[in-house]
Amino acid sequence: MSISAALSTAQQIFNNTGTQTSVTSTNIANTQNANYAKRTAVLVSNGNGALVASTTREQNEPLLRQTIASTALASGQSTLAAGLEEIRSLLGGNDYETSMSTKMTTLLNNLGAYAAKPSEATLAATAVSSAQDVVNTLRTTSTELQAIRARTDAELKTQVDKLNNLLSQFEAANTAVVQAQAINRQDNNALDTRDTLLKQISEIVGISSTIRAGGDMALYTSDGTTLFETIPRAVTFTPTKTYTAATEGSVLRIDGFELKPGVGGETSASGSLQALLQIRDDIAPTFQSQLDEIARGLIVAFAETGPNDDQPALAGLFTNGIDKTVNDSGSRVVGLAATISVNAFVKDKPTLLRDGDINGASPAYAWNPTADSSYSALLDHYSQMMQAKGSFDEDTAVGGTDIDLMSFASDSTGWLEALRSSSVTATETKTAMQSRAAEALSSETGVSLDEELSLLLDIEQSYKAATKLVSTIDEMISALLTAAG
Structure with missing residues (x-):
């Protein structure tokens, strides 16, 4: 992988984790909101790894x-x-x-x-x-x-x-x-x-x-x-x-x-x-x-x-x-x-x-x-x-x-x-x-605090990986500059 490709990948990870963190934070803020449907940042593959293609909303029309x-x-x-x-x-x-x-x-x-x-x-x-x-x-x-x-x-x-x-x-x-x-x-x-x-x-x-x-x-x-x-x-x-x-x-x-x-x-x-x-x-x-x-x-x-x-x-x-x-x-x-x-x-x-x-x-x-x-x-x-x-x-x-x-x-x-x-x-x-129907709908489309906190940990790991990649690239560039005199 070239240095430019590595930098592009790191940038993409930062973009993804930023979007995912924003979505997850919004979900956590609406944990007690019965009228809020959970959002999910959908990742798709591209040439430099993964990309947040869209933010989807959980729906269940029959339960609604x-x-x-x-x-x-x-x-x-x-x-x-x-x-x-x-x-x-x-x-x-x-x-x-x-x-x-x-x-x-x-x-x-x-x-x-x-x-x-x-x-x-x-x-x-x-x-x-x-x-x-x-x-x-x-x-x-x-x-x-x-x-x-x-x-x-x-x-x-x-x-x-x-x-x-x-x-x-x-x-x-x-x-x-x-x-x-x-x-x-x-x-x-x-x-x-x-x-x-x-x-x-x-x-x-x-x-x-x-x-x-x-x-x-x-x-x-x-x-x-x-x-x-x-x-x-x-x-x-x-x-x-x-x-x-x-x-x-x-x-x-x-x-x-x-x-x-x-x-x-x-x-x-x-x-x-x-x-x-x-x-x-x-x-x-x-x-x-x-x-x-x-x-x-x-x-x-x-x-x-x-x-x-x-x-x-x-x-x-x-x-x-x-x-x-x-x-x-x-x-x-x-x-x-x-x-x-x-x-x-x-x-x-x-x-x-x-x-x-x-x-x-x-x-x-x-x-x-x-x-x-x-x-x-x-x-x-x-x-x-x-x-x-x-x-x-x-x-x-x-x-x-x-x-x-x-x-x-x-x-x-x-x-x-x-x-x-x-x-x-x-x-x-x-x-x-009515209460059971609302609970069933909430379990399908509502926010689970445990799941969101677990997802935040995963996002944190992705962010750490990106910072590690940037640090490695920095060391490589420094070594090249030193070698070049």
Whole structure:
């Protein structure tokens, strides 16, 4: 080997070790960065030994797709679980102390106590007070439930804005990748950014991706709607600030197509948007319908029809808050839970609960016209009516025929708890799946500190060999110069 060739080889080694050290140092600096893919300096042979031809980036498309899919499912499930937990809080603690079932059981027990001692005015007042507690709970729960829908709607708007922003960033990263490939170069930083954005987007909406010619990537939602193709597609949503039981939230559209809500406790929602829609448009309205049916059932159970059940029904202990009508159709009255009231006449005179003709409409409505202090038939009648079989709206998810009011209220609590329980279990499962997918991806494309430190030692040895070669060349040149005089 000539001296010039040796110098060229040494220079090449220095260049290689410099590049390799830079790449390895960058890898080590990103050891804890889950969104960084390991870089490798690729060496190829040339006339003077080896040359760093390129810096490649570790990729595993199947694992990346699995991570994105599992991230979307875990995000949707955890969002639903959080929403159900918030609704569940309206029932109180583990004993469901603020549930309708608990409040109505207290009312039933107080009616029984009053029936046992109908002469006790304090027991009459206690029964009416427990009825007021039932009303307050219904109205408060209904109001809070609609507030949850309003907050969910606001979160939908926040998530939509975030998604549109991420898609804008994705466009910039995708453009950088395409432009780099157009000049036969690979922009590793842009690829990292694009993959990171994919993960963030999948938390909001489930996606699938396709790599096209030139490295261009197109995105589609899990139901096939185009989300990004050269440019971002419009994700539109108009928030609704105030909610009542009759309010329907606005539609969320992607590229003009409506995004459907998730279904079930182990939800089909892929991403947070579908889960939020499920809470706002399915779960909360269904629970509201159950509250409305409980309110209607109470009005029917305590309606006045006279001792012979031959008088037109008038609202008794409970009214709709507007008039004295009684709806015994077996169908929900939308928003009734928010307006139900205790009859003002009973508040003023609690013993009317024992005697009847609460509204003073006609003596024909009176069960105890002489106000006999030992009379309890009407109180027993109310207790029986709360446990009598009837019909409840089937659209409430727990309704149907041959169901009593107490069982309906209990089934409502059970329905929400079953939904929440299955959601919690599914959240644990899907979160574990997402974690395992992310770990598998990291093990394939992430940085191993041990490997990088070992590589640094190898690079150090190459550098030492180059310095030894330069030292030898220096000695040879010195010897030649000395020999030449």
